[in-house]
Amino acid sequence: xxxxxxxxxxxxxxxxxxxxxxxxxxxxxxxxxxxxxxxxxxxxxxxxxxxxxxxxxxxxxxxxxxxxxxxxx
Numbered sequence: 001x002x003x004x005x006x007x008x009x010x011x012x013x014x015x016x017x018x019x020x021x022x023x024x025x026x027x028x029x030x031x032x033x034x035x036x037x038x039x040x041x042x043x044x045x046x047x048x049x050x051x052x053x054x055x056x057x058x059x060x061x062x063x064x065x066x067x068x069x070x071x072x073x
Contacts, residue, residue, distance in 0.1 A: 021053045045069040
């Protein structure tokens with residue numbers, strides 16, 4: 001059964017809270033790129049140490065490998 005991306009967006013990703021979280025995660029990635037350089041985080045995820053995607057303090061951000069970041073959740 002293929003994924004229904006339109007349904008996923010309508011029921012989850014399109015919710016105002018999820019849109020804010022996604023925007024904050026994108027802002028965190030841009031902030032890390034400015035601090036350590038784009039090449040330093042290429043192929044890695046920006047991790048929020050406290051798990052709050054809206055807390056973009058420099059001390060709360062770190063670059064982790066994709067598998068490590070997704071495993072910890």
